[in-house]
Amino acid sequence: MGSGGATNQIVDAEESVISVFDTHGLWLWSVWYGLLWLAVVPFGCLVIYTFLKVRPATSREESTWLNGAVLASFIVLMVTSFLAALLYVRAQPDRQWWSYVLAIAVHFTCWTFLGSGVFFASLQALAAGPRVGLRRLSALLAVVGVSLFHYATLYATDTFRTRP
Numbered sequence: 001m002g003s004g005g006a007t008n009q010i011v012d013a014e015e016s017v018i019s020v021f022d023t024h025g026l027w028l029w030s031v032w033y034g035l036l037w038l039a040v041v042p043f044g045c046l047v048i049y050t051f052l053k054v055r056p057a058t059s060r061e062e063s064t065w066l067n068g069a070v071l072a073s074f075i076v077l078m079v080t081s082f083l084a085a086l087l088y089v090r091a092q093p094d095r096q097w098w099s100y101v102l103a104i105a106v107h108f109t110c111w112t113f114l115g116s117g118v119f120f121a122s123l124q125a126l127a128a129g130p131r132v133g134l135r136r137l138s139a140l141l142a143v144v145g146v147s148l149f150h151y152a153t154l155y156a157t158d159t160f161r162t163r164p
Contacts, residue, residue: 029161032080036153039076042069043122043146050125050139054132062128070122077146078115081153082107088156091163110149118145 049066085103089095118141124130125139 032157035076036080036150036157039073039080040146040150042066042073043143046070046122046125047139047143050132050136054135056132062126067126070126074115074119074122077149077153078111081111081149084153084156084160087160091156091160093164110152114145114148118142118149121145 045066049063053063082104085107086100089099089103092099121138121142125135125142127135130138
């Protein structure tokens with residue numbers, strides 16, 4: 001089988017997945033949006049925790065459950081933003097194979113720089129020991145970064161859902 005056959009199989013598989021979302025989309029999109037919004041909840045808790053719970057006297061304490069929740073949501077954000085980038089390319093009428101490569105490259109670059117900033121800012125905000133002001137600033141910076149990823153994912157999803 002030549003490369004044309006493999007390409008046709010990929011296109012057929014892609015079309016079948018898209019048709020599932022188009023025909024049975026209500027519950028699938030509900031799960032998708034629920035996952036997107038649940039992924040940002042731990043970062044909201046991070047800001048609340050650092051502003052309400054962390055005081056100079058308690059700055060040496062950390063929240064283990066929040067560490068785990070932020071890490072899990074960070075992974076969910078990486079996966080969902082990757083899938084949203086692919087959905088965005090799929091929604092473009094003039095897409096080519098290199099459009100997918102470009103989307104993956106942009107995704108990787110964004111997560112390398114902004115994603116690592118979000119990750120280290122959230123670690124700094126949750127770490128025991130740093131000054132209270134630094135922990136709060138780190139929490140705010142992590143939320144700003146996550147908000148950018150979240151907005152981009154929602155925009156890509158909307159672009160896919162409103163495609164012609």
